[in-house]
Amino acid sequence: MSTFCVVGGGLAGLEFALHSALKGHRIVIYEAGPQLRTNHVHFDTRVFDGDEKKVHWTADEHWALGGISERLGGRSLCYHGVMLPLEEKALNSWPEIWQKRLKGPAGLYHQLQQEFTAKYPEMSRNQAVNLPLHHAPQAAVVGESAAFTSYSPLYQLEPLIRDGVITIERATISQVEKKSDGFYLVDAQGQTVNTTGFERCILSASALVNNKIITQSLARSTIAQVTDHYCIGVAVKVREGERIADYRHEMLWHGFSEHHDLNANIFVVERNNFDNGDRLLLLMAVMEQNPALSDYSELHCRYHEGKTTLEIQSKHSDAVIENYNQLASRIVDFASTQLGVRLSPLHDTAVEQSEAFFGASEGIDFEQALNALNETERTNIYTRFVFPYGAYEHESCTHPIGGHGDIALTDSLELTAMPGVYAIGPGAFPRLGIANPALTICSLSRWLASHL
Template sequence: MIVGGGLAGLEVARNLAALGVEDVLVVEAGPARDLLHINSANDPDQALRTFLDPAGDPHFHRPWTPESAPHYAVNSGLRKRLGGRSLYWYGASLPVEDWALADWPESVAADLRDSWQGGRPLYEQVAVDLGVDPNRLDRQQTVLKLGGFHLVRTPQAETRFGEDGRWYAYSPLDHWRDPVTGAALDSPRGIRFLCDTEVLSVDIEDGRARGVLVREAGPNGEARRICADSVVLAAGTIESSRLAIQALSAADPGRPPRLDGLTDHIVQGFFLRVRDTGDDGASHGLSSPGLSSPGLSDVAPGSYVTACDDAVRSNLFVTVEQPEPGVLLFDVRLTGEQLPGTQSHVTCRAVGDYPWRTTVTAELAPADRDVVARQRQVLDTVWAQLVAEFGLTATPLDFDDFDHPVRTNAFVLPESIGAQASEGPFTWSSLLGTEDHEGCTLPLGDVLDDRHAFADVPGLYACGPATFPRMGAANPSLTTLSLARRLAHVLAAADGAQPGRGTSEADA
């Protein structure tokens, strides 16, 4: 039984089916309709609005109470629908950095990075299946030079179609429905879905997970138990933490109903509109391979990335758009690591019926404040290069208080940018909990063993970013998909299947 039908849960399910496990049940709190990626179903502006400003999304849901508002409040929540956040992400597929993997269990890090079951490492296998470059960023070809930074195309698991800029990022649903039309393809053999059904708790008997207690949506929904040999928590970090806290408390009533280590990525940047008013043919510090003297029109729109110095614990992203000849829009941002610690946690009120009331507390540690400061230094450097190379007015970047920003990531919405009287730069930052990257409450090698199992609750497993010991700076999806494949092999072996060296697209 898999609790949660998002990217992690569905990927575990499809790999289990490919390995011959014939009785997999996915329980999802949301409906099984409207199964297209938001960038497939909508024009680019509406899709971005749905992602960054989810108030109008009927699937948006926040089942926790934030204790550190505005962090984990406002636009922080889940997408309660089959497919979950896999229908919203932008496909960025980066591996966790070596400096962060150093704190992961050695066996897990080796499977991801070095070799898995005697073959290619999981990162490489999954990257190839997604159609992205499996090499590290520093081994990929430089595509864009911005001053002193050498950037490559952001590895993105996306497919473009049509003539109106539409595209979709990978979802495990792509194996079962057409990602453009939504039409059903082959039914997933061995997998059943139970949607519009909330999982209230994991059923614990004699200290072991024996199934779950569920309640179907609607005013007449009654609680009932479903038995299972194994239960996998894949409901998103905070909901999986709530279910884990309840299960751990049932197995050990003296255990505090709290999980520390909650993290999200630290993200801030600036937006800039640049006009080419010169006629000298200068390169303005921007270049593409093979061009001896590129001008503004030679910069290809798209997303570019490079890794910063390890001390910054961040990746630099530069998104370039060209809405009209002679105009460039720059979205410059850094995505950095928040370290797991006791200052950020998920806590339940251990009274009454399930589900227990869940609260989220989030605070940056001193080391995280250092990342904020170092990111701003990098942004200052990039801005200074743009000033020099485009002949802009050297207005200092003005950053808000990270804990109470005036402009959040929703600032890059077209209506926000279009309402600005000047061309920028406009700084912004993301509140914790709004990047959809929260994790680290159920770390492998601590709460979980290196086989993804709860050390204190046999029969209970977890997947997704909640299981990361450290988040690193990388977007979590490539690691989520890689660990889902690894967990599927663990479960298949326990089920009596005989996994081979790995599950590839051809095998599946």
């Protein structure tokens, strides 16, 4: 029985650990945060000390300083389960061998979609919707009293932990050292956490933290690319018309509309009506930082006197800013057209009336938008909300498959500069694409579990 170590207990790490253990390997998971939750974050709404986001980097004003949640389960209990494959345009920029692994009847996408469809009704639930929308496949279940939960490998670990096949240790890992008998991990206090060497080491922390660990392990500074999705939404209040569909839960979209000419998808849900009967719809546009239009932002991991610090320098070309501004207009036009009403901005500001939206709505969050609509008597209106660039938790492309230099991965997800060390998660993506990355994360993790 081989023993592997996994650094990070989010979706990528737990998915690898589960499927590697099922194939007969022993796994030790090192996670910085405790197990504060056992259910999906939008169902388990308790507030825990230590559940706050921690910031591990500095950045300019165009990259969010939202930080990282450190807890067992991590983002595997945060994401809402949309399971879309990468669109063809994005996947075509991946190495050909990975296109073959992911696509087609025998590909990982199809295998996982079939598995999730058998277990999670929301993957294929056929709901009549009064708009031309694609179904949004979600690996989720809505149970009694509208209790919502989505797929996480965390739920399946208990018997393997009980049998000693998987062990979970709480530690913040900062460095990987290779010795003659295997890999040893060093924590943030400089202490080696294992007494026996591991045969393989899998880095599955966030895309940013993986690079920090790699830099600290190599004892030299590195520069990598980094990107995230741009997300802009509108909350719409209208009085006329029939509901687009029955509302079932805040985490379930009624569907999405493809706007690939603007490198985006627009997700739509109609919430319960306001108390006075007015309708409330939410539209969220998720946009890729298309590498054909702009260089990705840069992640600088600076190694100095035994410590590594992170700095992000964001990049937005004029073409990407124009793409974003067009999308900000498109989402309102799309809502107006589909609802058959002319929507006006709630806030009659110069920004809303112009076509220069990029960065203009940084201060309007989701709850503020809903409260503003609830407090006004006006109808046929909208207000914007945003998740700032770098805050959507889809940080990607930092140690890409087929990349260059110390932080590149081989086609087998092995770190070029550190044989025997592998890196998974969205940091391994050569291109992020438009789709939510969850299905692709699961695919990479399961492939590596089979490969090793």
